[in-house]
Every structure is written in C-alpha cells, then in structure tokens.
Amino acid sequence: MVPVMTRGDFVVVENSLFEFDPESVSVGDIIVYSAHWTNAGENKIINQDLSINGRNLNYYELNSRESMIYNLPIISSYSPTTPVIHRVIDTWTDSEGNKYYITKGDNNPTYDPELIRAEQVRQRVVELNDEPFIIPYLGHISIILKENLIIFVILLVIWMYYDYRKEKVAKNN
Structure with missing residues (x-):
C-alpha cells in the first residue's frame, strides 16, 4: 500500500465482528481481509479472463480444491489464509446475489x-478527513517484539532474576 502506508506504520482499523457490517464496504475503502492467494504459490496454473462492469480482468485459476463460478476463483473456507491490507477498487455480484470485492x-x-x-x-x-488514520513508525515496536520474541523473553527473565536476587540480598542485610 505504499505510498499511503509502509511496513512499520500503525494503522487504526475498525473490527468487522462488532464495529461495522462487512457488507457495507464500498469502493475506495481500505480493508484487511483473509487472503488465500498468498498461499497459492505453485498452484497458480491458468490465467482466466473475465469482464466485470465493462473492464477486462485476468484471474488465476487455482488448484482443484477451489470451486469456479464464472471462471472466478471462489476459494474454499478451509484453505490457509494470510491477512492482506488493500483498497477495494470494484464490486461484483453474481447471479445468485453474492457480493464480491475486487481489491x-x-x-x-x-x-x-x-x-x-x-x-x-x-x-x-x-479514515480521518478522507485520509487513512495512520501513525507512522509506531508499528515498528510490534514488529521488533514479534521478530525478536526470544531475545525479549530472555531479557525479561534475566531482569526478573536480577530483581529477585536484589530483593533477597536486601532482606539478608
């Protein structure tokens, strides 16, 4: 999502479970969604062309676990997912009334x-004044803790042991 946001930015979001209805997402909104395509890897086999709202789109047909409706990959719910943050650029509704977002x-x-x-x-x-509410660089704290969790835990244990020994020495004196 560069240049709007970069790795390490803290992004303020509202949760779909209780703060908004996922059906109310509109074109232009930035969403976090569970993406199956990030785990598809070598399963990308065939490119599928499709026209939605007068625009020609090209989708990948994934492996046989997925069902295809109108040559669009409708991914099964048991596939592994990765969170992705992207902007909604269009919507599409199939003949059964199911709404899909194109991101x-x-x-x-x-x-x-x-x-x-x-x-x-x-x-x-x-969004705040039609701009995403982002606090630059604040997310680096979370990244550092996640990437260096073992070092953080070791330092925490050493600090707790030091504090324990210091109290024990103080009691003996």
Whole structure:
C-alpha cells in the first residue's frame, strides 16, 4: 500500500465482528481481509479472463480444491489464509446475489487474484478527513517484539532474576 502506508506504520482499523457490517464496504475503502492467494504459490496454473462492469480482468485459476463460478476463483473456507491490507477498487455480484470485492494494493500494477467475500473482510481502515488514520513508525515496536520474541523473553527473565536476587540480598542485610 505504499505510498499511503509502509511496513512499520500503525494503522487504526475498525473490527468487522462488532464495529461495522462487512457488507457495507464500498469502493475506495481500505480493508484487511483473509487472503488465500498468498498461499497459492505453485498452484497458480491458468490465467482466466473475465469482464466485470465493462473492464477486462485476468484471474488465476487455482488448484482443484477451489470451486469456479464464472471462471472466478471462489476459494474454499478451509484453505490457509494470510491477512492482506488493500483498497477495494470494484464490486461484483453474481447471479445468485453474492457480493464480491475486487481489491488492489495502491502501488501494485494489477488487482488481487481473488474475489473477496464479505466473510473474508476482517477490518476496515478508519479514515480521518478522507485520509487513512495512520501513525507512522509506531508499528515498528510490534514488529521488533514479534521478530525478536526470544531475545525479549530472555531479557525479561534475566531482569526478573536480577530483581529477585536484589530483593533477597536486601532482606539478608
């Protein structure tokens, strides 16, 4: 999502479980969703062309676990997912009335290779004056703790042991 946000930015979001209805997401919203395509890897086999709202789109047909409706990958719910934060660029409704979101990263040349169902939407980015509410660099704290968790735990144990020994020496004196 560069240049809007970069790795290490803290992004304020509202939760889809209790703060907003995922069906209310509109074009232009930035959402966090459970993406199956990030785990597809070598399973990308065939490109599928599709026209939605007068625009030609090109979707990947994934492996046989997924069902295909109108040549669009409708990914099964048991597939592993990864959270992805991208902007909704369009919507599509199939003949059965199911609504799907077409998403794309702001700095990506093309859209994501999966149609997003409302159930996949986890969060929506909060906007302040029509701009995403982002606190630059604050997310680095979380990244450092996650990437260096073992070092953090070791330092915490050493500090607790030091504090324990200090109290024990103070009691003996």
